[in-house]
Amino acid sequence: MYRYVLKRLLLLIPVIIGVSFIVYFIISFAPGDPARIMAGAEASQEDIERIREEYGLNDSVIIRYVRYMANFLQGDMGTSYMTGGSVFDLCMKKLPATAALAGVSCLFTLVISIPLGIYSAINQNTWKDNIAMVMALLGVSIPTFWFGLLLILLFALRLGWFPSGGNETPLSIILPALTLGINMLAFMTRTTRSSMLDVVRQDYLMLARAKGVTEKKVISKHALRNALIPIITTLGLEFGGLLGGAAMTESVFAWPGLGRLVVDAINQRDIPLVTGCVLITTILVSVVTLIVDILYAFVDPRIKAQYSK
Amino acid sequence: MSDENLILDIEHLSVRYETEDGIVHAVNDISLKIGKRCTLGLVGETGAGKTTTALSILRLVPNPPGVVECKKMVVDGKDIGALTPRQMEKIRGKEVSMIFQDPMTVLNPVFTVGQQIAETIEIHEHLSKEEAYEKAISMLELVGIPGARAGEYPHQFSGGMKQRVVIAIALACNPRLLIADEPTTALDVTIQAQVLELMKNLKQQYDMSMVLITHDLGIVAEVCDEVAVMYAGRIVEQGTLEDIFRNTMHPYTEGLFNSLPNIHNRQAELRPIPGMMTDPTNLPPGCAFAPRCTYATEACNRKVPDLRNAGGTHLVACTAYDDPQFCIDRRKEHV
Amino acid sequence: MIDKTQNTAPNKKNKRRSISAEVWRRLRKNKGAMIGLVIAVLLILMALTAPLLLDYKKDVINQNISERLQSPSLAHPFGTDDTGRDIMNRIIYGSRYSLSVGFIAVTVSLLIGVPLGSIAGFYGGKIDNFIMRLADVFLSIPTFLLALVVVAAIGQSTFNLMLAVGVTSAPSFIRVTRASVLTARNQDYVEAARAIGVGDLKIIFRHVLPNSLSPIIVQATMRVGSAIITASTLSFLGMGVSPPTPEWGAMLSGGRKFIRDYSYMTLFPGMAIMITVLALNMFGDGLRDAIDPRLKR
Numbered sequence: 005m006y007r008y009v010l011k012r013l014l015l016l017i018p019v020i021i022g023v024s025f026i027v028y029f030i031i032s033f034a035p036g037d038p039a040r041i042m043a044g045a046e047a048s049q050e051d052i053e054r055i056r057e058e059y060g061l062n063d064s065v066i067i068r069y070v071r072y073m074a075n076f077l078q079g080d081m082g083t084s085y086m087t088g089g090s091v092f093d094l095c096m097k098k099l100p101a102t103a104a105l106a107g108v109s110c111l112f113t114l115v116i117s118i119p120l121g122i123y124s125a126i127n128q129n130t131w132k133d134n135i136a137m138v139m140a141l142l143g144v145s146i147p148t149f150w151f152g153l154l155l156i157l158l159f160a161l162r163l164g165w166f167p168s169g170g171n172e173t174p175l176s177i178i179l180p181a182l183t184l185g186i187n188m189l190a191f192m193t194r195t196t197r198s199s200m201l202d203v204v205r206q207d208y209l210m211l212a213r214a215k216g217v218t219e220k221k222v223i224s225k226h227a228l229r230n231a232l233i234p235i236i237t238t239l240g241l242e243f244g245g246l247l248g249g250a251a252m253t254e255s256v257f258a259w260p261g262l263g264r265l266v267v268d269a270i271n272q273r274d275i276p277l278v279t280g281c282v283l284i285t286t287i288l289v290s291v292v293t294l295i296v297d298i299l300y301a302f303v304d305p306r307i308k309a310q311y312s313k
Numbered sequence: 314m315s316d317e318n319l320i321l322d323i324e325h326l327s328v329r330y331e332t333e334d335g336i337v338h339a340v341n342d343i344s345l346k347i348g349k350r351c352t353l354g355l356v357g358e359t360g361a362g363k364t365t366t367a368l369s370i371l372r373l374v375p376n377p378p379g380v381v382e383c384k385k386m387v388v389d390g391k392d393i394g395a396l397t398p399r400q401m402e403k404i405r406g407k408e409v410s411m412i413f414q415d416p417m418t419v420l421n422p423v424f425t426v427g428q429q430i431a432e433t434i435e436i437h438e439h440l441s442k443e444e445a446y447e448k449a450i451s452m453l454e455l456v457g458i459p460g461a462r463a464g465e466y467p468h469q470f471s472g473g474m475k476q477r478v479v480i481a482i483a484l485a486c487n488p489r490l491l492i493a494d495e496p497t498t499a500l501d502v503t504i505q506a507q508v509l510e511l512m513k514n515l516k517q518q519y520d521m522s523m524v525l526i527t528h529d530l531g532i533v534a535e536v537c538d539e540v541a542v543m544y545a546g547r548i549v550e551q552g553t554l555e556d557i558f559r560n561t562m563h564p565y566t567e568g569l570f571n572s573l574p575n576i577h578n579r580q581a582e583l584r585p586i587p588g589m590m591t592d593p594t595n596l597p598p599g600c601a602f603a604p605r606c607t608y609a610t611e612a613c614n615r616k617v618p619d620l621r622n623a624g625g626t627h628l629v630a631c632t633a634y635d636d637p638q639f640c641i642d643r644r645k646e647h648v
Numbered sequence: 649m650i651d652k653t654q655n656t657a658p659n660k661k662n663k664r665r666s667i668s669a670e671v672w673r674r675l676r677k678n679k680g681a682m683i684g685l686v687i688a689v690l691l692i693l694m695a696l697t698a699p700l701l702l703d704y705k706k707d708v709i710n711q712n713i714s715e716r717l718q719s720p721s722l723a724h725p726f727g728t729d730d731t732g733r734d735i736m737n738r739i740i741y742g743s744r745y746s747l748s749v750g751f752i753a754v755t756v757s758l759l760i761g762v763p764l765g766s767i768a769g770f771y772g773g774k775i776d777n778f779i780m781r782l783a784d785v786f787l788s789i790p791t792f793l794l795a796l797v798v799v800a801a802i803g804q805s806t807f808n809l810m811l812a813v814g815v816t817s818a819p820s821f822i823r824v825t826r827a828s829v830l831t832a833r834n835q836d837y838v839e840a841a842r843a844i845g846v847g848d849l850k851i852i853f854r855h856v857l858p859n860s861l862s863p864i865i866v867q868a869t870m871r872v873g874s875a876i877i878t879a880s881t882l883s884f885l886g887m888g889v890s891p892p893t894p895e896w897g898a899m900l901s902g903g904r905k906f907i908r909d910y911s912y913m914t915l916f917p918g919m920a921i922m923i924t925v926l927a928l929n930m931f932g933d934g935l936r937d938a939i940d941p942r943l944k945r
Binding site: 018019022023026027030031032033034035141142144145146147148149150153154156157161244245246247248249251252255266267270271273278282285286289290293 | 781782784785786787788789790791792793794796797798800801802803873877880881884885886887897900904907908911914918921922925926929930933
């Protein structure tokens with residue numbers, strides 16, 4: 005089992021290298037001259053050239069990338085053009101807010117979609133199921149940022165129950181988390197439903213009934229354990245989308261997290277900051293995916309056995 | 314047979330499945346009586362309605378789309394039709410147990426075999442979790458699997474061993490009636506023999522009655538006391554082992570025997586039953602076997618023949634026997 | 649033996665034609681899918697005929713301060729925005745941008761993803777490994793962030809938007825195509841074809857590709873919707889189209905300042921996006937169910 009975890013952790017490294025290179029490479033095409041930006045508006049041509057030499061900006065992309073990664077390993081991700089501070093520190097400061105947002109979204113998903121999906125599957129093709137599926141379809145089709153705006157309109161501006169932005173009160177997280185998670189919530193409801201429907205027609209449920217297991221337990225114990233396997237997998241896969249959408253949700257709700265930082269950084273052409281944010285976000289996603297994979301191995305004994313040998 | 318000596322008493326059971334493509338008449342008005350400590354072989358081809366009959370006894374016919382109509386269904390004195398779902402759950406696994414056909418799909422992949430056996434015990438007997446697990450281990454040993462393997466998962470066992478686990482689950486609470494639905498069909502021939510041997514021994518040990526569903530006459534000869542032959546959801550011939558094997562009367566049963574390759578006469582041609590099993594959504598008004606029967610006459614197509622007494626314990630449903638001189642070829646060879 | 653091959657070829661074509669007829673028949677029975685299809689077709693028609701109905705300079709981008717911020721009325725069914733432009737006109741004309749970005753982005757994804765996925769699936773081995781590693785790396789980056797970064801790098805324009813969204817969805821097409829091709833390649837009929845000496849290329853085009861198309865088609869249909877959402881989100885953040893383009897996401901961005909008192913500016917463009925994506929998703933769902941009824945519940 006530990007070997008499996010170790011192997012997966014090691015696999016993380018080439019992924020990080022690959023991602024960082026791709027991000028660095030793409031961003032290097034961005035318009036705007038970093039030297040000029042750093043030098044300031046009144047700087048002379050010589051100053052700009054000097055800065056260029058100093059920061060090694062005349063070297064090729066590959067060399068600059070390698071230098072970047074070497075620094076990264078030491079925890080140095082460069083300096084932000086905007087604030088002049090360490091990119092690493094800036095990102096780490098904002099990371100908890102985004103993680104909290106994503107976490108609450110996942111919580112909403114677990115608490116709403118899974119029960120709703122199971123309920124739908126058990127009542128397949130009844131009006132209850134149909135309504136739930138229509139709502140899920142709407143949830144999957146709605147543009148998240150528009151949903152956020154609507155939530156603000158209704159619950160913040162008109163009803164005043166929640167703040168319309170920022171992170172001041174504990175209630176502040178509700179609307180953004182709901183917005184961030186709406187697509188995933190709807191998608192997971194559908195996934196749960198189809199996973200349950202798959203399991204419900206399995207022969208081993210017939211045996212459970214023939215043993216005298218109550219119908220409730222047949223579903224909650226025998227069926228659910230099996231249905232959860234693909235559900236957990238899907239949750240893990242969708243988490244990445246969640247962190248990606250954070251950029252937009254945080255902008256709508258002025259939530260002080262990594263996502264808003266990225267958007268601001270892009271607007272300011274703050275290349276080190278953009279690179280740093282994207283890299284850290286990607287690492288976070290990879291770590292979560294790894295955790296989900298390990299969880300998956302625990303829940304499905306067939307996988308566990310494969311790696312225990 | 315007096316009622317106290319009956320373990321299973323079914324009268325006029327019919328089951329149909331109402332699907333989008335039509336109504337499937339799976340079981341059509343069958344009646345069965347099985348005595349205590351008796352083993353009945355329920356024989357027929359795939360689609361004859363055997364499994365549905367078995368499921369009806371446990372009230373496990375999926376509904377929808379299944380619709381069960383039964384005048385009388387009594388198991389060990391209990392009227393199955395009148396029981397509440399709770400009461401029914403108490404009977405399943407305790408008074409009546411079932412062994413299913415395909416051991417590969419019938420065990421839950423995420424629980425250990427020990428847990429799955431222990432679950433039955435926990436439900437029906439008032440034992441603690443540890444005691445139930447202990448008993449589960451002894452059940453494993455009983456079916457020939459080392460108790461140490463109780464902590465393993467189904468996918469770690471071969472087909473034959475999985476079936477043994479299924480048997481262990483079925484027998485864990487000493488059922489009075491065991492329904493075995495083609496327990497060896499999915500297994501290799503050598504494993505088949507082992508499992509059959511195991512079942513024969515357990516039958517003795519547990520002093521229980523059994524319904525053995527199969528299409529294999531060889532197995533019937535090994536294990537059963539009585540036989541009922543089903544075709545298109547009806548019983549066409551019924552009797553003791555002697556009656557069926559030595560005094561075969563129904564043309565379908567004769568066809569089943571003829572289909573067996575003759576080991577003594579390797580040169581002989583195989584004699585399959587011509588045609589195909591009737592479409593259960595479109596049953597003919599007369600005898601369902603008539604289109605394939607070599608003895609069929611016009612009278613056969615007019616109405617469904619009743620199951621009539623042909624001497625002692627032997628029952629047969631064939632219009633041809635209206636003529637007292639009628640005799641099928643197999644009979645002629647033996648006479 | 650060879651004659652038999654000649655005889656099966658036209659039969660296979662007939663079979664394939666009747667498979668699409670069969671799919672269409674099942675699709676027609678699905679009310680949701682048909683509604684989705686009708687709405688999608690209407691939207692496409694609207695997008696195509698918009699220049700005939702509206703004059704871009706006069707109706708769509710002409711600012712008319714005297715008419716600004718008017719609530720919905722008969723003259724302006726969806727109201728006017730903060731520079732006096734009729735919102736309904738802008739939404740109608742905006743459909744051209746949203747829809748074209750969606751379809752072209754998916755086309756870009758297909759052009760990149762299908763060939764790469766086919767090669768990976770068909771040949772396997774090192775090529776497969778390399779392509780899949782590459783796809784995996786791209787897939788680890790949250791799609792939206794990647795699109796954001798790409799747009800930031802190559803500059804803001806409608807075309808670049810299509811490119812960015814297309815490139816970032818491509819990896820999932822590589823995956824789907826590869827899985828599909830892999831399954832088809834392992835089928836017995838491919839081995840049979842090989843056994844009677846059919847060449848590689850013919851196998852790919854005649855046997856493997858046609859049978860792997862269904863998941864790809866379903867994925868493509870679903871992706872148009874998400875491409876439209878991604879594009880409008882980027883425009884909402886100011887990363888997509890440039891003003892005064894009447895793209896729906898950009899319109900929502902413009903209306904944001906006025907959300908408190910002029911909420912209609914937020915309502916209608918968002919509704920337009922949602923209806924479009926909803927129609928596409930309903931159709932996509934129905935298509936998936938029609939192609940593989942086994943998946944249907």
